[in-house]
Amino acid sequence: MTTEAILGLSGYESGWGLERFAQEGNNFFGLHWPVSFATGYLVAGGNPQVKMATFRNYRESAESFAKHYGEIVLGLTDPEDFANALKASGKFGVGNKTYAQDLAGAIRAVVKRMDCP
Numbered sequence: 001m002t003t004e005a006i007l008g009l010s011g012y013e014s015g016w017g018l019e020r021f022a023q024e025g026n027n028f029f030g031l032h033w034p035v036s037f038a039t040g041y042l043v044a045g046g047n048p049q050v051k052m053a054t055f056r057n058y059r060e061s062a063e064s065f066a067k068h069y070g071e072i073v074l075g076l077t078d079p080e081d082f083a084n085a086l087k088a089s090g091k092f093g094v095g096n097k098t099y100a101q102d103l104a105g106a107i108r109a110v111v112k113r114m115d116c117p
Contacts, residue, residue: 004114005073005082006062008107013092020045025054029065030092037064079107 013030014022021027025042033041033053037060044050055061072089076082083103086092093099 002077002082004110005076005079005107006065008079008110009065009082009086009103010058010062011110012103012106021052021054025052026057026061027053027055028058028061031061031064031068035064036067037061079104079111082107 010028011017013019014028017023017028021030021042025040027042031038031053033051035053037055038053039056040054041051042054044052053061053064055064069086069089069091072085072091073082076085080100083100086103087100093103096102
């Protein structure tokens with residue numbers, strides 16, 4: 001798991017910080033409630049059965065991802081491997097046929113941006 005992969009994942013999952021759950025709940029990883037470090041939850045507008053975790057800050061959202069899902073991507077440095085592992089877990093990208101491809105692209109974009117002088 002690399003810094004670029006985590007930043008790409010959180011950017012992609014949160015709509016680059018523009019999604020409601022990121023803005024109102026500091027949930028940058030699309031984590032459902034209950035999870036570690038969550039302070040509560042927000043109900044998804046389209047489905048009141050779906051509860052998205054809320055966090056005090058980005059760090060606690062990231063720590064929750066690492067605690068619950070870090071083993072899935074531990075040691076994976078290739079963007080495609082990282083994205084495919086999350087998709088294959090059945091916990092990320094559910095119903096999104098292009099999830100792994102899109103996430104890998106987001107990670108590659110972060111890598112490119114971080115390489116800028």
